[in-house]
Amino acid sequence: MNRILFGLLVFFTANFSANEPLNQEVKKQLVELIESDNATQAFIMSHNSEIIHEYYGENYSEDDLATSWSIAKTFYAALIGVAIEQDLITLEDLNKPLSFFIPELSRDVKADITLYNLLAMKTGLAITEYYNEEMFFSKDNLAFAMKVKPNLEQGVVYEYNNVNTMLLNPVIQTIFSKEPHEVLVEEIFKPLGIERYGLWSDVAGNDMTYYGVDLKPIDFLKFINLIANKGVYDGVQLIDSYFINQSIKPLSEGTGEWFGLHWSVRKFNENKTLVGLEVTDGQFAFFVPEENISLVRFTKYSHNYDKGHQIKFGPLEYLLWMPYSWIKYITLMLATEPEPGVAPVDDPSLNFPDTKSLGVSNLNCPFIAPDICPGVNKIQNLIFGLGDVSQSIQ
Numbered sequence: 001m002n003r004i005l006f007g008l009l010v011f012f013t014a015n016f017s018a019n020e021p022l023n024q025e026v027k028k029q030l031v032e033l034i035e036s037d038n039a040t041q042a043f044i045m046s047h048n049s050e051i052i053h054e055y056y057g058e059n060y061s062e063d064d065l066a067t068s069w070s071i072a073k074t075f076y077a078a079l080i081g082v083a084i085e086q087d088l089i090t091l092e093d094l095n096k097p098l099s100f101f102i103p104e105l106s107r108d109v110k111a112d113i114t115l116y117n118l119l120a121m122k123t124g125l126a127i128t129e130y131y132n133e134e135m136f137f138s139k140d141n142l143a144f145a146m147k148v149k150p151n152l153e154q155g156v157v158y159e160y161n162n163v164n165t166m167l168l169n170p171v172i173q174t175i176f177s178k179e180p181h182e183v184l185v186e187e188i189f190k191p192l193g194i195e196r197y198g199l200w201s202d203v204a205g206n207d208m209t210y211y212g213v214d215l216k217p218i219d220f221l222k223f224i225n226l227i228a229n230k231g232v233y234d235g236v237q238l239i240d241s242y243f244i245n246q247s248i249k250p251l252s253e254g255t256g257e258w259f260g261l262h263w264s265v266r267k268f269n270e271n272k273t274l275v276g277l278e279v280t281d282g283q284f285a286f287f288v289p290e291e292n293i294s295l296v297r298f299t300k301y302s303h304n305y306d307k308g309h310q311i312k313f314g315p316l317e318y319l320l321w322m323p324y325s326w327i328k329y330i331t332l333m334l335a336t337e338p339e340p341g342v343a344p345v346d347d348p349s350l351n352f353p354d355t356k357s358l359g360v361s362n363l364n365c366p367f368i369a370p371d372i373c374p375g376v377n378k379i380q381n382l383i384f385g386l387g388d389v390s391q392s393i394q
């Protein structure tokens with residue numbers, strides 16, 4: 001077939017699919033499932049970049065910020081695509097070693113790990129039984145990440161690892177000659193018209209790049225639609241389109257999901273893909289690019305914004321020298337759950353994102369593969385079926 005004719009066929013087929021009406025029965029089931037969960041703060045759905053459903057839980061509105069947890073990883077990975085679009089680096093530079101971007105690693109055993117494998121979570125860097133949760137409880141997250149050693153050959157095994165994304169911090173600094181938070185605001189937030197936000201840093205003041213973006217739910221959806229639209233917003237190419245295409249491809253098989261470049265692919269067939277992340281306490285950001293469907297859901301977030309966005313552990317800081325297993329046990333023993341509907345007591349010595357005190361999602365299964373977690377699996381099947389007008393999902 002003539003290449004031009006083939007291109008036109010693909011274009012019109014994709015647009016026909018995107019403009020098809022949604023399955024209203026499936027949509028109804030999805031809405032009921034999400035909104036019956038008392039932990040839901042916000043749930044927004046768009047089709048062809050237009051809002052088709054918007055919900056906020058009791059005592060929340062469109063103006064309240066939500067927090068990302070690991071959805072933040074996709075924001076900072078996108079800045080590599082911004083750098084490519086702006087000719088600060090090339091696509092070929094993704095194959096350069098970390099030591100090119102982080103000179104401090106020139107004599108480190110991590111020196112030869114490529115930026116591509118960092119983005120693909122195939123660095124071979126050691127990961128603990130706690131999925132490197134202990135990095136969060138270190139005062140200096142960047143120092144923690146810089147000390148982690150590989151225990152596998154790079155490029156062979158996919159392992160989701162927070163350390164990989166924290167190492168994007170110095171990479172972004174080198175490429176843009178600015179701190180990651182400043183780059184995110186200038187290159188993503190400002191073009192999208194995002195004016196209200198909170199960006200978390202660790203105790204030492206390092207910009208956290210593996211979690212910690214607070215936005216209004218509608219602004220999270222703007223970012224998801226930016227990715228779904230191949231990096232184009234209002235006619236301007238903000239992120240390199242080829243980089244995005246590679247990011248949302250099922251390149252590496254994980255447990256119950258596939259992984260691209262800092263994006264998870266949860267379901268796919270010959271016609272479409274379900275791209276996105278479902279994270280710590282049930283927050284999710286999903287899109288089906290072939291059908292122009294995007295959705296975000298956030299669980300109830302409690303934060304005193306007068307405290308700012310720098311982590312504080314209060315008296316727990318004096319115990320951070322202990323093995324993480326002890327710290328985890330102590331925090332679980334001391335954790336208290338308030339009565340339903342009662343706001344948590346604000347401890348002035350503590351400051352960190354709290355998405356548990358106001359309710360834990362009954363759809364979420366922490367550290368369980370998404371395809372075997374009943375709630376997550378149901379959500380994914382429903383979203384994947386939204387564009388199948390003639391079918392119902394049971």
